[in-house]
Amino acid sequence: MSNSASSSTTFGCSSSTNNITELKQSVVKNFFIDVQARKPNSWYGKCSICSQGVADTYGTTSNFVRHMKTKHESEYEEWLAKKNINLDTKQRNIDDMIKQKTNKYSSINPRQVKLTESIIKDLIIECGVPLSLVEQNGFKNFMEIVDPMYSLLSRRQLTYDKLPKLYDKMIMKLKLNTDLST
Structure with missing residues (x-):
C-alpha cells in the first residue's frame, strides 16, 4: 500500500464537511495518483496499487471508494482500521x-x-x-x-x-x- 499519492487537485469541501466526506476524499488522496480534472464535471486518477484508471463526477468519490473496496479490500480495510473512523452510516432509529x-x-x-x-x-x-x-x-x-x-x-x-x-x-x-x- 502506498501513501505517496500526489495530487494537484484542490478538493472542494463545504464548511459542513463531516467525517465520512473527509474519509472518502482521503481515499482519493491516499490511494490515487495523478488526480486531475477532466471534461467540465469529472476527475480522474490512477490507483497507486494497480495503476488502473478511475473516473468520477467531480467532487464525488463513489467510484474511487468502490474501486478500493472491490479491488484492494485488504489494503482498504487496513487503512480504515488505521484511520480509526466509525463508518456506521445506518439510519438512526x-x-x-x-x-x-x-x-x-x-x-x-x-x-x-x-x-x-x-x-x-x-x-x-x-x-x-x-x-x-x-x-x-x-x-x-x-x-x-x-x-x-x-x-x-x-x-x-x-x-x-x-x-x-x-x-x-x-x-x-x-x-x-x-x-x-x-
Whole structure:
C-alpha cells in the first residue's frame, strides 16, 4: 500500500464537511495518483496499487471508494482500521431520535430563552446577519458546541413568531415612552 499519492487537485469541501466526506476524499488522496480534472464535471486518477484508471463526477468519490473496496479490500480495510473512523452510516432509529429530542431545552427554559434572545438581538439585529444563519450547518455545529441542549430555531420561527413578538414589544415600549413624555 502506498501513501505517496500526489495530487494537484484542490478538493472542494463545504464548511459542513463531516467525517465520512473527509474519509472518502482521503481515499482519493491516499490511494490515487495523478488526480486531475477532466471534461467540465469529472476527475480522474490512477490507483497507486494497480495503476488502473478511475473516473468520477467531480467532487464525488463513489467510484474511487468502490474501486478500493472491490479491488484492494485488504489494503482498504487496513487503512480504515488505521484511520480509526466509525463508518456506521445506518439510519438512526426512532429511539435515538426520541432520546435526542428529549435532551433539548423546552421553549420556556431560561437558558433557551437567553440564547434565543442573544441570537436575535446580537447577531441578527446588531450585527446584521441574515436570518438564513440559523439554517447554515456551520451555525448549527457552533450552537451544538456552545450548548448541546439548545433547541435550534428555524427561519420560519424567526420570521413568523420571534421577530413579530419583538416588534410588538418594541412598539409597546415606544408607545409607553411617548405617552410618558407628553
